[in-house]
Amino acid sequence: MGRDLPRVLHVSLVPGIHQGAGILHQLRLEREAALSLNLSWDTVLFAPQSPIIDALDVPNPAPRELTAADGTSLRSRAQTNLRVKRSFYSWLEAVEAKYDILLLRYSVHDRRLAKFMSARQGMVGLVHHSCEVPELLGLDGLVGRARGAAEAVVGRRTVREADVLLAVTSEIAEYELARVSPLPIPTLIYPNGGSDTPNPVIDRRGEVPELLFVASHFSPWQGLDLLLESLSSCDQNIVLHLVGSMNESDARRAESDSRIVVHGVADQEAIRRIAEPCWAGISSLATDRQGLRVACPLKVREYFSMGLPAVGSHLEELPLDFPFYARTPAHIGSIVERAREWRSISRSDVASFAMSVVSKKRILQETYNELMDLWLDRRGSLSHG
Template sequence: MKVLHLSTLNSSVNNAGVVRQLQYEKDAAIDLGIDWSVELWAGDVLDGFDFIRPYPSYLNSRLARRWFFFKVLRNYSSIYDVIVLRYMPVDPFLVFYKQDRAALISVHHTKEEGAIRASYLGLKGRILSVCDNFAFFVGARRFSAVVGVTPEIVEYELRRARRDLPTFVLPNGIDFSRFQVVDDRRFGSIKLVFVATFFFKWHGLRSLLSSIASCSKVDDFELHLVGEVSVEDVCYIHECGIKNIKLHGVVDISTLRDILALADVGLSSFGLGEKGVQQACTLKVREYLASGVPVFAGYDDIGLPDNFPFYMQGKPDLLDIISYAKNMRNFGREKIRRSSMEYIDKKNLVSKFHSWVVEEIKPE
């Protein structure tokens, strides 16, 4: 069976995590020896990724690029048996799609309504979310299956589609071999590391800072923030007089590994409810675990088993996080890394997904 995973982004440079995920998938398909291609169309090109196709320079509007991408999709529908399509919110052309041969699988990484309303506030967000619900409802008549990164997202999409479709839950994964365990330099005060490209509201940083501010007498810890912190949050840190925070800004991989070597715990998002979701399976968590760093976060990571000891779900409460971090000092980096491998390795996930596609999806 000949399969293509097809995606489009306005910018690959601004979505490096998505690009990395596609590279892991491509590498896994090669290692598995399956006929599975990956292609991403974007307004720019991130160096080192040969599956990215730049839009022609004369296409300088989102609508024009969507029309071009729709023609690409139509052309590939006569070449491949299955097209795994990363769903594009508010796509005006998908409703006109008619397949030649390829079965179309729609892949979803978020609940679109919540994401749209978080990006476009007020009336514009409401209008766009209504338009997307309609476009998806019509487009779902062309889908052979729906895939989501969490069960919560799959259930949401089926409600929007208002029809029964085959479904598959495909958590995010990483190329495990690319992430070697970091050095173990845990000593002295507890050290927490929170990594993000930019700390958006849904990362829940402000809630964590509020908890720290309310525990002013607790000083046996450090919080290392890696990435761009908003001006408002930096001002809040200064206003509250919080002394235990180190702002690193955006760093290179070598520097990040040095910081993670100090980490007792890696932190992930505490405010995904802002996007209307309670479940996730972020790349950041997988990169922490593959590096041998346990994780504390505010959501249910569906890619990990219940009661997995090196992932703790909880509120951004400093005392709870410190308690968990102290317990984690009893476990070595290699133990944490090895225990997580079967759940986060991209090759395992692609193999399971490919087997499901072969068994469940029938091309025209």
């Protein structure tokens, strides 16, 4: 107990890779940042084995025989989740004594999580990426309502066991604190970050405004339907690039407009080529459908890294005077107007300034320092208790 620097383990339990590539990218950036800063911080992903995971360069201690279910049915996914969680907690119990601080990506309505946390003597933090109950209740059908009800009970009990809460936005932090009120749990904002090195794309901007809208899948909160509706009532000469999968009705509308280029799913190298003529990137345009005012999407950080300013309907977890993000409605005229204001600013200026603010390396160092202060305070309290 004489050491001054706490050993931190941040582990993300991800039962299925369908949960998003953004998780994986953030873990890789975090691990690279910790190594660069020489922090006593280990980043671990615990997930069923797959080629995607193998290529990630983030440790995954899950047994090699632990693979995702072949089917996509609710039953097969539930069976996979059960096997993954059983294996995860066995591993976690075996390694947790090596660390002073455990940071666990929050897992909804997980009774085993609360049990593990209550039994651990060391410091445990939960990392929250959403307002869990509203998000679950927003899912279609009886399953969403049942999961939301379960999380309302089990989740409150689990969150109360935490020594510290980390949230990617201030709005999520406020939500979690309200769940456990009046318990005064320390709370830190740990937003998504970007690469430490600006990597602007070639500037091929022309006279016609071109916009880039990227999503792994255009879910309802992306607001693609609202943007397409706005475009249908506008005859402005623009080009809209759509990257990602989408539902059939949105695809039909997009393909019927000659100003829209549908690229489908694309890798990062292809996205960079598509971005070269673009004036700005578009973030989510309907986060209100998730009940959220504030968001911190990874794609906005990727736009910045490429030298593209960004627009979205939500507040961003950025300084209020940050010059390269604008809050706009899902109205094509408003979006083009903001993009035009940035037209004369160089790619390198946007990327260099933005990445100095959203650098994962900077964010991680600040978070480690804050956790260390809490750990030292806690250690002092225990020694005098």
